[in-house]
Amino acid sequence: MLLLSKFKISGHSMEPLFLHGDKILTTNIFYLFKSPQINDIVVFKDITNVFVKRITKIINDKYFVSGDNQNDSLDSKDFGAISKSQILGKFIYKL
């Protein structure tokens, strides 16, 4: 697993922070030493896709995530809470 990874945003659910086509850099370094926190923007994988969302709630090591653009986002209501093992990295830089 790379310490730094680059992702290209596809979709609008993280607007206005990320627009469709934006590129971001993430790192998994922080999560080697501490757990993800509320408000962290994380890239994570589910069975079929890689998603980018913000952590909004943490209950019993389950991370509830949501897009910033509430009118236009899939969130934990739709695919359930995620676990730390699904998180690929934390957003650190927008190109």
Place this chain on the structure above:
Amino acid sequence: MTLLSIVIDKIFKETKACAHCDIPCGIYDPHNAQMAAHTVLRMTNLLLDIQRENETKAKHDIARMTHVKEEHGHLVEDELGTLENDYFKPEHFKTYSNLGELIEKAVKLSILVRQNIDIESSKELLETILQISEIFYKTKNVTPIRVKSVYPTEGEIVTYK
């Protein structure tokens, strides 16, 4: 883009991260992409036919047509992105082995037609979108058919029976 961003962009391999409008509504349709591709073709035709008797008006018309062409080129890309990311599943790409290639080709063409006044690429874009639309309807277990559009482009659209 800053120098740091350019360096990072060059160094790191890119992966797609989905941030979609994905309440899984199940409502997908390639029609919008087809209309957008027709619009690109129409704008390209109009740009090639522009009259230069009144230079101010010509410049004004060129600006407007280019704007619409740009907008609809983007729309093609967006609509394809929705189909690719939200609708088409791995089994679709497996069954229709050229699907990924067609989408990639259409995205490249949608950029090319924005960069240039290129009638051949515009026609190719439309044709590629039609082929993707045919695959879309096949995945819905209906028979796709091509009919002549009623648009000034006189090109075809794909629907189903």
